[in-house]
Amino acid sequence: MSEPGSGAASGDTGLSNLLHEERRFPPSEEFAADANAKADLYDAAAKDRLAFWEEQARALDWDQEWSQVLDWQTPFAKWFVGGKLNVAVNCVDRHVAAGNGDRVAFHWQGDPAGDKRTITYADLKDLVCRTANALTELGVKAGDPVAVYMPMIPETIATLLACARIGAPHTVVFAGFSADALSGRILDADARVVVTADGQFRRGEPAALKPNVDEAVAKCPDVRHVLVVRRTGADVTWNDHDVWWHDIVDRQSTEHEAQAFDAEHPLFILYTSGTTAKPKGILHTTGGYLTQVAYTHRNVFDLKPESDVYWCAADVGWVTGHSYIVYGPLANGATSVLYEGVPHPGDKDRWWKLVAEHKVSILYTAPTTIRTYMKWGPEPLQAHDLSSLRLLGSVGEPINPEAWMWYREHVGGNHCPVVDTWWQTETGAIMISPLPGVTATKPGSAMTPLPGISADVVDDSAKPVPNGGGGFLVLTEPWPSMLRGIWGDDQRYKDTYWSRFEGLYFAGDGAKKDEDGDLWLLGRVDDVMNVSGHRISTTEVESALVSHPKVAEAAVVGASDPMTGQGIVAFVILRGGAEDAGDSTAKELRDHVAKEIGPIAKPRQILVVAELPKTRSGKIMRRLLRDVAEHRDMGDVTTLTDPTVMNLIGEGLEKGGGKDEA
Ligand code: PRX
Numbered sequence: 220m221s222e223p224g225s226g227a228a229s230g231d232t233g234l235s236n237l238l239h240e241e242r243r244f245p246p247s248e249e250f251a252a253d254a255n256a257k258a259d260l261y262d263a264a265a266k267d268r269l270a271f272w273e274e275q276a277r278a279l280d281w282d283q284e285w286s287q288v289l290d291w292q293t294p295f296a297k298w299f300v301g302g303k304l305n306v307a308v309n310c311v312d313r314h315v316a317a318g319n320g321d322r323v324a325f326h327w328q329g330d331p332a333g334d335k336r337t338i339t340y341a342d343l344k345d346l347v348c349r350t351a352n353a354l355t356e357l358g359v360k361a362g363d364p365v366a367v368y369m370p371m372i373p374e375t376i377a378t379l380l381a382c383a384r385i386g387a388p389h390t391v392v393f394a395g396f397s398a399d400a401l402s403g404r405i406l407d408a409d410a411r412v413v414v415t416a417d418g419q420f421r422r423g424e425p426a427a428l429k430p431n432v433d434e435a436v437a438k439c440p441d442v443r444h445v446l447v448v449r450r451t452g453a454d455v456t457w458n459d460h461d462v463w464w465h466d467i468v469d470r471q472s473t474e475h476e477a478q479a480f481d482a483e484h485p486l487f488i489l490y491t492s493g494t495t496a497k498p499k500g501i502l503h504t505t506g507g508y509l510t511q512v513a514y515t516h517r518n519v520f521d522l523k524p525e526s527d528v529y530w531c532a533a534d535v536g537w538v539t540g541h542s543y544i545v546y547g548p549l550a551n552g553a554t555s556v557l558y559e560g561v562p563h564p565g566d567k568d569r570w571w572k573l574v575a576e577h578k579v580s581i582l583y584t585a586p587t588t589i590r591t592y593m594k595w596g597p598e599p600l601q602a603h604d605l606s607s608l609r610l611l612g613s614v615g616e617p618i619n620p621e622a623w624m625w626y627r628e629h630v631g632g633n634h635c636p637v638v639d640t641w642w643q644t645e646t647g648a649i650m651i652s653p654l655p656g657v658t659a660t661k662p663g664s665a666m667t668p669l670p671g672i673s674a675d676v677v678d679d680s681a682k683p684v685p686n687g688g689g690g691f692l693v694l695t696e697p698w699p700s701m702l703r704g705i706w707g708d709d710q711r712y713k714d715t716y717w718s719r720f721e722g723l724y725f726a727g728d729g730a731k732k733d734e735d736g737d738l739w740l741l742g743r744v745d746d747v748m749n750v751s752g753h754r755i756s757t758t759e760v761e762s763a764l765v766s767h768p769k770v771a772e773a774a775v776v777g778a779s780d781p782m783t784g785q786g787i788v789a790f791v792i793l794r795g796g797a798e799d800a801g802d803s804t805a806k807e808l809r810d811h812v813a814k815e816i817g818p819i820a821k822p823r824q825i826l827v828v829a830e831l832p833k834t835r836s837g838k839i840m841r842r843l844l845r846d847v848a849e850h851r852d853m854g855d856v857t858t859l860t861d862p863t864v865m866n867l868i869g870e871g872l873e874k875g876g877g878k879d880e881a
Pocket of ligand 1: 491538539613614615616617618639640641642643644645665726727728740741742743836
């Protein structure tokens with residue numbers, strides 16, 4: 220692949236800028252008039268960025284005020300230096316003290332339909348205090364990492380908050396990960412206590428968790444205790460170090476005196492995989508993190524804590540769950556829906572039943588889910604009253620314009636602002652997003668950095684690209700919820716994020732600025748294709764495919780090609796009702812891409828598939844598709860949600876369907 224900037228189409232600006240979007244969606248007058256964030260928020264932040272962040276930090280309760288807003292020794296930041304606060308008190312106790320103990324914190328819905336719990340802020344306070352007392356009895360002290368491998372149940376939320384309350388950084392490992400992934404993380408974080416459950420419910424069936432923990436802990440000699448919630452009632456092997464949750468937590472006092480911790484005290488470590496094998500332990504701390512998650516949650520989602528019902532449909536195992544199920548919403552005193560299950564073909568109605576039942580007003584989900592419902596067709600949505608919804612959010616991947624439009628129309632009834640929010644595990648909180656009461660949105664664009672955030676798109680020599688150009692997304696100023704490093708590896712932190720461009724945080728994503736200077740995320744730069752010297756983003760070709768009425772979802776990769784350097788190979792899932800007419804469908808789609816973005820982006824081969832390989836957080840694994848497209852051995856596929864998907868795709872490709880004969 221050529222260096223960025225060498226492509227013929229792009230001059231020296233990096234990525235080719237291909238798609239154009241003319242549609243605009245300004246907020247309604249009523250929405251704008253009542254919005255938490257008005258246009259003056261941008262002015263306030265531009266006038267004095269640090270004073271602006273101080274103002275945001277004052278929305279929290281501090282035991283001791285900071286003496287300095289920011290201490291920046293590139294690339295190491297300290298925010299609110301000298302300040303002290305307790306995160307759990309900010310998320311729970313202060314709402315009870317303000318007289319809102321009866322407000323619902325979580326409407327919990329288990330995967331089995333009959334499993335429901337309503338947890339008020341007062342209930343949550345009791346549960347968090349009991350859990351904090353139990354962890355203390357198990358010997359956990361401030362600074363001791365605790366590993367959490369749990370399903371989406373209220374005890375999980377309580378565990379995170381209890382850790383925060385006693386100053387023990389948590390490290391959550393997604394409950395779909397293997398024993399090896401778990402032991403690697405326990406060892407790297409040096410956690411001595413693991414909190415888990417006997418099992419969890421997935422797609423209507425119980426699935427075991429405890430055997431994975433047993434296998435993992437066998438390799439972790441320093442683990443002293445495993446605290447186990449009974450969730451499924453499955454038989455479990457019992458070891459000396461195991462303790463049942465109901466035996467120890469239930470008998471604790473509901474009183475627990477919280478201590479204030481330094482603003483830079485570690486709050487959590489969350490492992491994220493990069494291009495190399497060893498996952499990175501991303502470290503977040505307390506004061507700056509809580510400030511920015513609360514600020515973004517209040518302004519991007521326009522939260523009205525007295526009247527809104529908010530649902531972030533992520534898993535607590537990912538950063539979205541940390542920031543926008545737990546810390547942001549609770550810091551703001553929100554009422555949330557917490558759902559244990561995931562959408563699946565056996566129960567397409569479930570989500571929409573939940574929205575109607577709880578009168579959900581704000582929904583935050585990922586493009587992969589939206590495209591799944593596009594594939595299934597709008598009928599499951601139409602059967603339910605979704606009129607309570609007033610705002611929709613998207614995160615995790617670039618959202619194709621047509622998926623954005625589908626979300627707006629079929630979920631939002633054409634009246635809800637859609638906010639496409641760009642951020643990362645590393646950024647801790649939302650960075651680039653519309654403000655729903657201010658921004659005239661464009662389908663598929665995350666628009667502009669939020670007030671207080673500075674981002675740009677630069678070329679290979681760190682020069683900002685002009686409007687209309689594409690390149691690398693960078694963050695140009697430190698932000699309060701930024702990662703403070705990679706756990707135990709400062710050098711890797713510098714090398715990974717700060718070495719590509721001096722003094723700039725490089726996010727790993729490609730982006731373009733449109734004619735108005737608004738930002739369009741183009742996916743990971745590793746996913747860029749080079750076709751006859753044109754650098755073309757996989758996202759743009761995927762969006763062109765998804766804009767065809769027959770296509771629900773598309774994944775595009777560049778496979779090496781003797782003629783063009785790389786050729787474009789597309790894998791598509793058709794929408795419910797659309798028929799695969801073989802080569803004529805492939806031709807129709809190829810012509811459609813040519814019309815939307817130009818003949819250069821025409822896929823060499825288009826394959827209609829039933830499923831795409833996705834990571835457990837829903838991101839398409841393009842690396843594997845590249846391997847099949849180039850007939851390489853795929854190696855380890857166990858991190859996929861469904862490893863068998865790859866065999867089916869490989870067989871289709873071998874048959875040679877969908878090739879461009881031209
Ligand atoms: O490539 C970007 C994509 O997801 C990456 C971060 O992934 P993770 O750390 O797992 O966090 C996901 C939840 C914040 C980014 O580098 N990404 C995330 N949001 C968007 C996005 N790409 C385009 N548009 C988005 N809104």
